[in-house]
Amino acid sequence: MSPEEITLNPNKWIDKYADYLFNYAIVRVNNSDLAKDLVQETFFAGLKSAKNFQGKSTERTWLISILKRKVIDHYRKINSKKGQAEVRMNFYADGENEGNWLEERVPQSWDNTAEKTMENEELRSQIDICIDNLPEKYAMVFRMKTIQEFETEEICKELGITASNLWVIIHRARTQLRRCMEDNWFNK
């Protein structure tokens, strides 16, 4: 049996791959409109470069590789939005106290922790609100690592960042989230 040459069949793309690509995009960007746009761009880019398809991989793998580029492009775009991303930090930036807690940002004690950690709809939506309040870049990396539970290595590869870079982002995300949960949930 001779190996069959894989050819592209764009007429069937939507039925066969739209859900798969959409799912891939949404667990990374967590925004359904944005995910839709990325999928659309992927199909368009696929059509445009269909003549370059060499049949070495399956159609699906090929489309995913295009979508991966789209996701990384998006990440770079939100990463370059400086200023807005660097919101108030929790630690002194320089001087004698460098790296120590800012007085007004010191963690407060939480009341009724047992009651507040019962899982329910309200808690889940509060977590989502707090994650959405983070700068987009932090939210994206935090979600990939904590909610989707991707391996560190995988996230670094996909977004083109180093591991120490990732941990700094996770750290900033988590200290801001902690604060948000403290103000809006634990000590409300």
Next chain:
Amino acid sequence: MFKKLRLTCNEATTICDKNQYGEATFLEKLKLNIHFIYCRICLKYTKQNITLTNLYKGHAKSCKTIKHGMSDEDKLALKKQLESINR
């Protein structure tokens, strides 16, 4: 030598966050525990962090059960667009 084992609170909480995913190294955990001896604030941060990690884990579990897909409407619109380009 001891200076090398000292952490600022910023560094300590970074390690603590990393440790929430089980990915801190032995040396990092050692430094973190030394930091706790003289820093009650970071100890408190860590305790609360563990609570939060459990909440996030529960949240992750329920998020993962959701199946994402595109609506038929969106697919139809996309099909039309694709066809018009492909002509």
